[in-house]
Amino acid sequence: LSDLEWKKRIKPILEAEKEEDFGIIVRTNAPEASFDAILEELKSLKALYRRVMEDALHRTCYSLLYRTPPSYLTDIRDSFHGSLGAIVTDETDIYEAIQAYLKSFQPGDLQKLTFYDDALLPLSKLYKVEKSMSEALGKRVWLKSGGYLVIEPTEALCVIDVNTGKYSGKKNLHDTIMKINTEAAVEIARQLRLRNLSGIIIIDFIDMETEEDQRELLSVLSRVLAKDPVKTSVVEITKLNLVEVTRKKIRRPFHEQAALIKGKADT
Numbered sequence: 001l002s003d004l005e006w007k008k009r010i011k012p013i014l015e016a017e018k019e020e021d022f023g024i025i026v027r028t029n030a031p032e033a034s035f036d037a038i039l040e041e042l043k044s045l046k047a048l049y050r051r052v053m054e055d056a057l058h059r060t061c062y063s064l065l066y067r068t069p070p071s072y073l074t075d076i077r078d079s080f081h082g083s084l085g086a087i088v089t090d091e092t093d094i095y096e097a098i099q100a101y102l103k104s105f106q107p108g109d110l111q112k113l114t115f116y117d118d119a120l121l122p123l124s125k126l127y128k129v130e131k132s133m134s135e136a137l138g139k140r141v142w143l144k145s146g147g148y149l150v151i152e153p154t155e156a157l158c159v160i161d162v163n164t165g166k167y168s169g170k171k172n173l174h175d176t177i178m179k180i181n182t183e184a185a186v187e188i189a190r191q192l193r194l195r196n197l198s199g200i201i202i203i204d205f206i207d208m209e210t211e212e213d214q215r216e217l218l219s220v221l222s223r224v225l226a227k228d229p230v231k232t233s234v235v236e237i238t239k240l241n242l243v244e245v246t247r248k249k250i251r252r253p254f255h256e257q258a259a260l261i262k263g264k265a266d267t
Contacts, residue, residue, distance in 0.1 A: 006031050010038070017042055022049060028231050028248075029078070044105060071251070073101050076109075078229045084109050090116040090123040136194050136254055143187055147180040151191060153255060157200035160188055164206065174209060181205045181217050189224035192232065198249035202242050218243070 001007050013035060014024050030038055052066050059065065069077070072094060076087065087109070089095050095115045102110040116123045124130065135141070141149040142165070150161040162184040164176070188203060203221075208214050214237055221243065225232045228247070235244035252260075 001026065001028065001031065003031055010035065013039070014042070017046075019046075022046075029229060041105070069101070070097070073097065076101070077105070083227070083229075084112055087113045088116050088123065089114075133258070137258055141187060141191060143180065143183050145180055145183050147184065149184060149187060149191070151195070151197075153195075153197060153253060157202055158197050160191075160201065160203045162203070162205045174213075177206045177208060178213060178217070181208065182220055185217060185221040186224050189221070189228065189232075192225075192245075192247055193228055193230075195254045196251065197253050198230070198247045201245040201247060203245060204242055207241055214241075221245075 010026065010030075014026070017039065018024055024042065026038075033041075048066075056063075056065055068074075076084065076098065087098060089098065092115075095113070098113055099110070102113060116126075118126075139150060139152065141151060143149070146165050148163050148165040150163065152159045152161075162181060164180055184205065191197070192201065205217065208217065218234055218237065222234045225234065225245070230250055231248040233246050235246060237243050251257075
């Protein structure tokens, strides 16, 4: 939480709600919510905590008292307020779980939940899930302009290279470079979320002629990365014109999850 003024205002409010048997951790995206919303969530968490502790008194040893919500619920929880367009599923148990969660914690988003039921066209085919997953694991990502990204995750960091590719615009070279770099910045932000890439990310944009162009590009990149519910920061542009980005690690990147699933299937 970098906003010191916001921290100064929220701290006494939360101190008044704190009790001796628990502490309070404020999440990074809390400033995006109102104080009333934060207090409402704290109220529901306190009720959950009391319920778990009460149940514990009547359960046998080693009983499961509470389970972390599945990823499809935490992704809904961690999305920025107002950013959800729709939630669609064709799995009955998942639909019921999401419905129960939204009723309790995000009633304003309940109308966005839809159960899809069409035996002739499964949801996975409608949204081309297999194709999307294949693209999310692919090394090359094409841009609408004809340029493309090359995404190379390694154990130490992730490298993203921006190339002009098939772009054949009639504009001058300066405008061509800015168009591809700007489009690449938007797509890179999407790919980081889609692939759940984290840690150190090095981006090699097409070299720009002036510092003003660099500042403009970094401004675009910072703006689109700010929409990521996972903390993501533009660090700097190096002397070699490489842009350094960091993204907080929440869970395994998509390519590692896919490899684990494939390994289990093979065995």
